[in-house]
Amino acid sequence: MARRWTPRRFVTLRRVRVVVCVVATAAVCAAMFAVSSNKAVALNINGETTTVRTCALSVERLLEEQGVTIRSHDLVESSSGNMLADRAVVTVRSAYQITMTVNGEEIPFWTVADSADQLIGFFKANESKAAEVSVNIGNIYNQLTGGLVINKDGPVTVIADGKTSEAPNGKLPAASILDSKGISVGKEDRISVEQDAGKTILRVKRVTHGQETRSKTVAFDTRTVTDSSLQPGETKVVQQGQNGETRQVYNVTYVDGVAESETLESETTVTAVLDQIVAVGPERAESSDEGNGQADADTSDGNKDDTGNTNNTGKDSDKADKNDSDTADKNTADKNTADKKQDDSKTDNGSDGSKTDADNANSDKTDSNNTNSGNTDSGNTGNTDSGNTNTDKTDSGNTDSSDSGTGGLWHPSVAQAQTYAAAASAQRGWTDADWDALVWLWNHESGWRWNAENPSSGAYGIPQALPPEKMGANYRDDAAVQIDWGLNYIANRYGSPSKAKEFWLEKHWY
Numbered sequence: 271m272a273r274r275w276t277p278r279r280f281v282t283l284r285r286v287r288v289v290v291c292v293v294a295t296a297a298v299c300a301a302m303f304a305v306s307s308n309k310a311v312a313l314n315i316n317g318e319t320t321t322v323r324t325c326a327l328s329v330e331r332l333l334e335e336q337g338v339t340i341r342s343h344d345l346v347e348s349s350s351g352n353m354l355a356d357r358a359v360v361t362v363r364s365a366y367q368i369t370m371t372v373n374g375e376e377i378p379f380w381t382v383a384d385s386a387d388q389l390i391g392f393f394k395a396n397e398s399k400a401a402e403v404s405v406n407i408g409n410i411y412n413q414l415t416g417g418l419v420i421n422k423d424g425p426v427t428v429i430a431d432g433k434t435s436e437a438p439n440g441k442l443p444a445a446s447i448l449d450s451k452g453i454s455v456g457k458e459d460r461i462s463v464e465q466d467a468g469k470t471i472l473r474v475k476r477v478t479h480g481q482e483t484r485s486k487t488v489a490f491d492t493r494t495v496t497d498s499s500l501q502p503g504e505t506k507v508v509q510q511g512q513n514g515e516t517r518q519v520y521n522v523t524y525v526d527g528v529a530e531s532e533t534l535e536s537e538t539t540v541t542a543v544l545d546q547i548v549a550v551g552p553e554r555a556e557s558s559d560e561g562n563g564q565a566d567a568d569t570s571d572g573n574k575d576d577t578g579n580t581n582n583t584g585k586d587s588d589k590a591d592k593n594d595s596d597t598a599d600k601n602t603a604d605k606n607t608a609d610k611k612q613d614d615s616k617t618d619n620g621s622d623g624s625k626t627d628a629d630n631a632n633s634d635k636t637d638s639n640n641t642n643s644g645n646t647d648s649g650n651t652g653n654t655d656s657g658n659t660n661t662d663k664t665d666s667g668n669t670d671s672s673d674s675g676t677g678g679l680w681h682p683s684v685a686q687a688q689t690y691a692a693a694a695s696a697q698r699g700w701t702d703a704d705w706d707a708l709v710w711l712w713n714h715e716s717g718w719r720w721n722a723e724n725p726s727s728g729a730y731g732i733p734q735a736l737p738p739e740k741m742g743a744n745y746r747d748d749a750a751v752q753i754d755w756g757l758n759y760i761a762n763r764y765g766s767p768s769k770a771k772e773f774w775l776e777k778h779w780y
Contacts, residue, residue: 345362
């Protein structure tokens with residue numbers, strides 16, 4: 271018997287059809303999403319490229335999936351920006367540290383350069399004032415794979431032990447070039463790369479140690495003694511002075527035969543110094559003063575002296591006494607004034623010393639909408655007090671503060687910070703207009719001070735990061751950590767300093 275049609279049965283069937291359609295649509299969407307989100311990405315890590323398939327939406331997630339650890343100074347680039355796209359190319363270059371000498375000043379620098387001439391070019395790209403730049407290569411056998419390449423484009427001039435020669439293949443690492451010339455390098459020898467008149471020069475400076483013995487003359491002193499047998503004011507040399515002599519031994523460090531530094535090892539006396547002794551006669555007898563005093567007393571009673579003058583001596587005495595008293599009082603007053611000035615000076619210095627620039631660092635209003643970078647508005651442009659070093663400030667949570675001797679850019683001047691940032695920016699291809707934009711941006715944020723801090727928001731450092739801990743270990747003291755983090759932030763969020771500046775001009779934060 272056929273089932274009868276009823277309104278309830280109709281509603282039930284309609285509901286079933288709707289559920290089936292929803293499930294089918296969801297399944298199709300899920301399938302399409304799975305297909306579209308499964309991307310093929312080329313991942314290049316330090317020159318080795320592999321193709322990986324991933325559903326990750328961001329570069330950061332992709333690197334986590336692949337177990338790639340990124341350190342503070344490493345460089346990560348993506349052809350599709352921070353959001354992954356199909357067939358995107360993600361490049362990771364691990365940074366290593368090297369020391370540069372720029373115009374005679376050493377700058378520790380984290381770099382991903384694959385050749386010394388490229389590294390020198392980074393520093394010259396944004397530094398028109400950089401007249402001399404050289405790379406101080408330490409541990410040359412361990413820089414990159416097989417050593418740091420010196421000059422990818424041509425020959426290298428080698429200078430060592432007073433001899434100059436040419437290595438035709440500059441693509442070789444320093445170690446290989448030196449080996450080809452039969453030049454061995456000692457543990458303390460210094461190897462540097464520089465450019466001069468278009469030539470790439472690989473220079474070896476020999477470091478040796480030795481001792482130097484020197485004689486030092488010690489001058490005699492002169493002492494005086496009183497001799498009653500001499501007339502007042504009469505002098506007589508009782509003992510002739512004689513200079514002494516000591517022998518000093520110094521440990522000296524030589525660089526290419528030229529003394530660079532020295533320390534005193536020992537000091538012995540060769541000839542003892544003999545002081546000169548001079549005898550002087552006693553001062554005039556005090557009885558004459560007593561006689562004068564009696565004369566003064568007599569004349570004060572109206573008695574005349576032998577010359578017939580009345581009270582002259584007494585007046586002179588009174589005048590002398592008055593002068594002496596006035597002088598003594600004046601000296602006392604001067605001393606009290608000097609003491610007061612000294613105390614005032616101490617008070618002022620103490621007051622000045624207790625001041626900090628915490629109120630000066632980004633003390634103006636902040637933008638409450640700035641949740642990404644913690645950067646403040648243009649009111650912070652006035653914070654350029656280079657005297658604010660805040661060296662006493664420590665971060666209790668910074669467990670890596672003991673690494674201050676590892677060669678970081680510790681408490682740099684504004685010029686040092688900008689020299690480092692100029693090379694780091696050129697490493698990303700940010701020169702000319704992009705570099706000018708970065709200088710402008712961080713001038714407004716912090717005045718390029720490593721210890722600039724916003725007392726309201728807590729944003730800290732040259733790029734004004736909020737929270738500051740995300741910059742990495744030693745963020746409170748190492749400007750290299752701050753700068754590299756700031757450049758990464760700009761690259762990921764805006765793509766370039768010029769675009770970051772455009773955003774800042776509109777929003778007054780970035």
